[in-house]
Amino acid sequence: MEFMSIFTLKRDGLNIVCEQLNPFGERYDLAIIMHGFTANRNTDLLKQLAQNLCNENVSSIRFDFNGHGESDGAFKDMTVLNEIADANCVLSYVKTNPHINHIYLVGHSQGGVIASMLAGLYPDLIDKLVLLAPAACLKDDALAGSTQGVSYNPKKIPDIIPYKGKELGGFYLRIAQNLPIYETSKNFTGPVCLIHGKSDQVVDYKYSQKYHDIYENSTLHLIEADHRFTGDSQKEAIRLTTDFLRPTTFF
Numbered sequence: 001m002e003f004m005s006i007f008t009l010k011r012d013g014l015n016i017v018c019e020q021l022n023p024f025g026e027r028y029d030l031a032i033i034m035h036g037f038t039a040n041r042n043t044d045l046l047k048q049l050a051q052n053l054c055n056e057n058v059s060s061i062r063f064d065f066n067g068h069g070e071s072d073g074a075f076k077d078m079t080v081l082n083e084i085a086d087a088n089c090v091l092s093y094v095k096t097n098p099h100i101n102h103i104y105l106v107g108h109s110q111g112g113v114i115a116s117m118l119a120g121l122y123p124d125l126i127d128k129l130v131l132l133a134p135a136a137c138l139k140d141d142a143l144a145g146s147t148q149g150v151s152y153n154p155k156k157i158p159d160i161i162p163y164k165g166k167e168l169g170g171f172y173l174r175i176a177q178n179l180p181i182y183e184t185s186k187n188f189t190g191p192v193c194l195i196h197g198k199s200d201q202v203v204d205y206k207y208s209q210k211y212h213d214i215y216e217n218s219t220l221h222l223i224e225a226d227h228r229f230t231g232d233s234q235k236e237a238i239r240l241t242t243d244f245l246r247p248t249t250f251f
């Protein structure tokens with residue numbers, strides 16, 4: 001038995017669209033699930049993960065970052081910092097819920113960077129963290145002047161860069177160049193599950209290995225997968241995540 005609801009939260013005047021899947025029961029753990037760059041809350045990986053977690057009595061909230069999916073905002077105005085603000089808005093909503101026992105963060109790709117940094121900012125609130133192919137390369141890419149095949153002068157970034165039918169903001173790239181990704185993330189000392197594809201052509205698995213090096217309590221799974229965990233690798237990534245977040249006690 002489960003209950004699904006779609007609702008919006010306000011963050012600096014923007015509507016952030018959220019979808020919550022609740023299991024049966026008075027108390028439960030909850031995972032905030034974050035999508036990647038140009039994606040949305042309804043990627044098959046994240047939808048299937050939410051369902052599997054619900055089957056294990058773990059609630060979840062998936063949401064669209066600003067400029068993505070159904071949430072307000074323009075893609076050109078999106079930055080890692082305002083995506084952290086989006087995620088923090090969801091966390092602020094979640095932490096007031098008296099039915100929640102533990103709070104988990106799960107992030108794929110750029111969502112993994114957001115999840116890792118938010119956990120580093122709130123190590124006292126987050127109980128477990130799952131990073132699926134976390135795109136910490138976004139900083140190195142911005143410094144090198146090449147973001148997913150789009151090139152630019154990293155020392156003179158324009159305000160707008162055409163990107164696959166969208167407009168990528170120069171401010172996004174300037175912020176990316178200066179992000180303290182690992183410095184912030186390492187403040188989280190709880191259990192971390194890292195899952196990365198050995199065939200990932202978007203984010204080299206060395207970035208997950210670096211996360212593994214900085215964390216005090218992490219497990220790194222390198223599996224046969226591409227960046228999106230397509231095919232059978234999706235089931236493996238979901239299984240590893242579900243096993244890691246499965247409650248040991250029901251309330």
